[in-house]
Amino acid sequence: xxxxxxxxxxxxxxxADIAELVPLLTPDEVAExxxxxxxxxxxxxxxxxxxxxxxxRVLEQLADEQVSTVIGRxxxxxxxxxxxxxxxxxxxxxxxxxxxxxxxxxSNLLRYGPATAGGLMDPEVPRFFADETVAATLERVRTLAExxxxxxxxxxxxxxxxxxxxxxxxLVSAAPERRLREILSGEVVTVRADTPQEEVAxxxxxxxxxxxxVVDADGRLAGAIHVDDVLDVVEASATExxxxxxxLDVHEDLATAPARSVxxxxxxxxxxxxxxxxxxxxxxxxxxxxxxxxxxxxxMPIVAGMGGNAGTQTLTLMVRGIALGEMDLRRSxxxxxxxxxxxxxxGLLTGLALGLAALAWERNAVxxxxxxxxxxxxxxxxxxxxxxxxVALKQMRLxxxxxxxxxxxxxxxVGGFLSFLGTxxxxxxxxxx
Amino acid sequence: xxxxxxxxxxxxxxxADIAELVPLLTPDEVAExxxxxxxxxxxxxxxxxxxxxxxxRVLEQLADEQVSTVIGRxxxxxxxxxxxxxxxxxxxxxxxxxxxxxxxxxSNLLRYGPATAGGLMDPEVPRFFADETVAATLERVRTLAExxxxxxxxxxxxxxxxxxxxxxxxLVSAAPERRLREILSGEVVTVRADTPQEEVAxxxxxxxxxxxxVVDADGRLAGAIHVDDVLDVVEASATExxxxxxxLDVHEDLATAPARSVxxxxxxxxxxxxxxxxxxxxxxxxxxxxxxxxxxxxxMPIVAGMGGNAGTQTLTLMVRGIALGEMDLRRSxxxxxxxxxxxxxxGLLTGLALGLAALAWERNAVxxxxxxxxxxxxxxxxxxxxxxxxVALKQMRLxxxxxxxxxxxxxxxVGGFLSFLGTxxxxxxxxxx
Numbered sequence: 001x002x003x004x005x006x007x008x009x010x011x012x013x014x015x016a017d018i019a020e021l022v023p024l025l026t027p028d029e030v031a032e033x034x035x036x037x038x039x040x041x042x043x044x045x046x047x048x049x050x051x052x053x054x055x056x057r058v059l060e061q062l063a064d065e066q067v068s069t070v071i072g073r074x075x076x077x078x079x080x081x082x083x084x085x086x087x088x089x090x091x092x093x094x095x096x097x098x099x100x101x102x103x104x105x106x107s108n109l110l111r112y113g114p115a116t117a118g119g120l121m122d123p124e125v126p127r128f129f130a131d132e133t134v135a136a137t138l139e140r141v142r143t144l145a146e147x148x149x150x151x152x153x154x155x156x157x158x159x160x161x162x163x164x165x166x167x168x169x170x171l172v173s174a175a176p177e178r179r180l181r182e183i184l185s186g187e188v189v190t191v192r193a194d195t196p197q198e199e200v201a202x203x204x205x206x207x208x209x210x211x212x213x214v215v216d217a218d219g220r221l222a223g224a225i226h227v228d229d230v231l232d233v234v235e236a237s238a239t240e241x242x243x244x245x246x247x248l249d250v251h252e253d254l255a256t257a258p259a260r261s262v263x264x265x266x267x268x269x270x271x272x273x274x275x276x277x278x279x280x281x282x283x284x285x286x287x288x289x290x291x292x293x294x295x296x297x298x299x300m301p302i303v304a305g306m307g308g309n310a311g312t313q314t315l316t317l318m319v320r321g322i323a324l325g326e327m328d329l330r331r332s333x334x335x336x337x338x339x340x341x342x343x344x345x346x347g348l349l350t351g352l353a354l355g356l357a358a359l360a361w362e363r364n365a366v367x368x369x370x371x372x373x374x375x376x377x378x379x380x381x382x383x384x385x386x387x388x389x390x391v392a393l394k395q396m397r398l399x400x401x402x403x404x405x406x407x408x409x410x411x412x413x414v415g416g417f418l419s420f421l422g423t424x425x426x427x428x429x430x431x432x433x
Numbered sequence: 434x435x436x437x438x439x440x441x442x443x444x445x446x447x448x449a450d451i452a453e454l455v456p457l458l459t460p461d462e463v464a465e466x467x468x469x470x471x472x473x474x475x476x477x478x479x480x481x482x483x484x485x486x487x488x489x490r491v492l493e494q495l496a497d498e499q500v501s502t503v504i505g506r507x508x509x510x511x512x513x514x515x516x517x518x519x520x521x522x523x524x525x526x527x528x529x530x531x532x533x534x535x536x537x538x539x540s541n542l543l544r545y546g547p548a549t550a551g552g553l554m555d556p557e558v559p560r561f562f563a564d565e566t567v568a569a570t571l572e573r574v575r576t577l578a579e580x581x582x583x584x585x586x587x588x589x590x591x592x593x594x595x596x597x598x599x600x601x602x603x604l605v606s607a608a609p610e611r612r613l614r615e616i617l618s619g620e621v622v623t624v625r626a627d628t629p630q631e632e633v634a635x636x637x638x639x640x641x642x643x644x645x646x647v648v649d650a651d652g653r654l655a656g657a658i659h660v661d662d663v664l665d666v667v668e669a670s671a672t673e674x675x676x677x678x679x680x681l682d683v684h685e686d687l688a689t690a691p692a693r694s695v696x697x698x699x700x701x702x703x704x705x706x707x708x709x710x711x712x713x714x715x716x717x718x719x720x721x722x723x724x725x726x727x728x729x730x731x732x733m734p735i736v737a738g739m740g741g742n743a744g745t746q747t748l749t750l751m752v753r754g755i756a757l758g759e760m761d762l763r764r765s766x767x768x769x770x771x772x773x774x775x776x777x778x779x780g781l782l783t784g785l786a787l788g789l790a791a792l793a794w795e796r797n798a799v800x801x802x803x804x805x806x807x808x809x810x811x812x813x814x815x816x817x818x819x820x821x822x823x824v825a826l827k828q829m830r831l832x833x834x835x836x837x838x839x840x841x842x843x844x845x846x847v848g849g850f851l852s853f854l855g856t857x858x859x860x861x862x863x864x865x866x
């Protein structure tokens with residue numbers, strides 16, 4: 001009794017809301033809930049919304065075939081997340097229970113990681129051998145399903161070492177009795193399975209490829225990457241740069257439920273609160289000066305805003321340049337020097353504009369001079385740190401965009417306030433009316 | 434005499450530096466300079482660096498064949514820029530002088546604009562007719578150069594209306610005497626030539642396409658778009674979003690000369706200076722309050738920094754969501770309401786953290802209360818404007834990212850300072866010790 005209303009209720013709830021109820025239930029209730037969720041096809045999405053601990057407890061209570069059903073409905077990415085949280089023995093048992101193609105894909109993702117050539121490739125690429133004739137190969141190509149979109153055939157020796165490629169056009173144009181060995185082209189662009197996916201995308205773009213063979217450490221064919229998957233990588237990695245520069249979690253999008261958005265953004269906002277407190281601390285050192293000459297507080301938002309804007313310009317240029325492979329990290333000293341120079345020159349020019357505007361407003365030549373000096377220093381700092389931070393993160397093998405905008409803004413805030421309020425304090429006797 | 438040293442000097446100068454000399458020369462000197470630059474293969478790059486007026490004057494003095502040589506060395510994009518600055522008659526004369534493929538490409542770019550399917554397509558796609566036999570078609574496919582990478586054949590009727598496609602696999606598997614009409618597949622995804630390139634990229638991704646036919650307004654085949662060009666579009670449009678959010682000109686990259694970087698960034702910095710002055714003006718309204726209670730100035734950077742960060746988070750999410758087609762503009766009211774709600778909740782939570790930290794520091798419960806209130810309002814404003822500005826720009830048919838970060842930062846600065854300093858002024862009698 002009461003089971004049907006419960007079903008109806010569940011089917012109306014958002015998976016994120018169901019997930020919040022799970023920790024409140026007894027093991028028996030969880031088991032029953034999950035049976036219902038599987039029937040309602042809500043299990044996969046609910047599992048995705050569960051936090052690590054709660055998820056592990058649920059997975060322990062589910063039978064293997066129930067977990068298999070869930071894995072079948074998850075995206076490859078989420079399925080790998082789930083499999084990684086299980087002990088190796090159960091993981092292998094579950095993989096054995098999946099259909100072969102899905103199991104191979106997930107095994108590759110588990111072995112090479114999702115952001116690599118190995119995680120991106122289709123391991124099911126048909127193998128052709130050097131001694132096959134054109135006629136026999138054409139016959140095989142005809143029987144392979146069209147959806148394989150086989151416009152390049154990978155030709156290998158008996159030990160599965162990749163020898164070269166034959167295009168479908170070459171095959172169609174060649175005499176039927178010739179062997180693949182005689183018509184193959186040995187100049188093939190390949191990648192190792194552990195190559196990061198951003199590098200894979202750069203290779204595709206440089207050579208205008210449609211598909212590319214992936215080889216293992218011994219030069220054996222491991223699979224092939226198709227251009228449509230590379231398209232997704234290019235888009236995803238650009239979105240990631242954008243998100244990281246804005247301190248957003250890559251899992252958020254416009255469809256994310258508000259409660260989850262709040263949770264995903266809050267950590268970054270709290271970090272920003274902490275670093276902004278550093279800027280506030282710098283200002284607090286100059287309270288006496290501000291008390292004597294309050295107009296300084298009026299110009300503080302300009303100092304902070306301009307430094308932040310100039311820092312973001314440099315930072316964005318650097319992050320994108322590094323991502324697109326425009327940046328030779330051995331020449332990073334030159335690049336940082338150039339960006340600092342650009343910051344200095346723009347500081348000088350906008351400082352001039354700011355100084356003149358302040359002169360018209362406040363009619364205090366000393367204040368204008370201080371603003372010009374502080375603005376120049378501020379934008380020089382912005383150029384320097386905007387260029388340094390992503391390079392330093394990259395050299396520490398971290399993502400050059402991750403958290404970098406908070407670093408840079410803190411540097412420009414601190415540098416800007418120090419130079420503006422510090423100089424003002426030194427010149428206070430002639431500054432204050 | 435002296436000609437050889439001049440040549441040597443020119444070959445060492447950067448094209449951007451040569452361009453700066455051009456306005457200083459007499460017409461005769463310009464003509465001679467250009468002869469030398471053409472020999473040194475520096476003419477195209479120098480022309481690219483010239484500003485509009487100077488460029489027009491140079492072009493007037495050059496003979497048609499000299500301009501043709503330059504066009505041959507420019508990228509398609511720059512060549513179109515150049516052609517557009519000429520009068521229609523000379524433009525047509527120059528196009529007639531180019532080789533046919535290049536002329537067709539540039540004509541399309543001129544007609545449809547570079548950011549459309551028409552500008553992106555290869556107009557030279559081979560045409561196949563419905564009554565041709567498989568055998569005859571295979572013969573033609575063999576003679577077409579492999580670099581055409583013809584894996585889909587476009588089949589049309591006598592009036593060049595697209596009827597369907599035949600894949601190379603179908604062709605290889607079909608009986609030689611059958612006609613294309615009998616084996617073609619009529620379900621073809623096509624785009625009109627005036628479709629924006631971002632939409633083209635979305636269609637490629639949705640259907641995992643390798644190439645797609647482009648049709649004109651009458652349904653006649655106009656050309657085909659290849660996936661490698663779409664890859665460039667996806668990357669370029671992501672970079673553009675990133676650049677516009679950071680107020681960078683899309684023509685800048687890490688290789689840009691410092692002087693040009695300064696020139697490209699300066700306009701945005703000056704706009705930012707103007708809008709930051711608005712925030713400064715708001716602060717100036719509360720000088721009396723700050724003079725009486727200077728600690729308010731200490732918390733100003735936190736108010737501004739948090740609002741800016743939260744606004745950028747929302748803005749970035751919106752811009753990317755709109756670019757990726759996640760956003761239904763008819764439902765924009767709901768999205769704006771949700772983002773405002775997220776801002777409100779994060780404002781409440783970070784306001785609590787800020788209030789408690791301030792209480793520990795200043796031991797003033799009223800100040801803490803004011804900070805909590807102002808922070809909540811600040812992040813609500815950030816959520817609202819971060820969502821509203823890109824939607825409004827999009828509905829005005831402008832780029833949703835263009836200048837939006839400056840708008841949003843101004844809104845959060847003004848809103849944050851108004852609420853923080855305004856409330857402080859109202860409560861000054863109980864706030865100030």
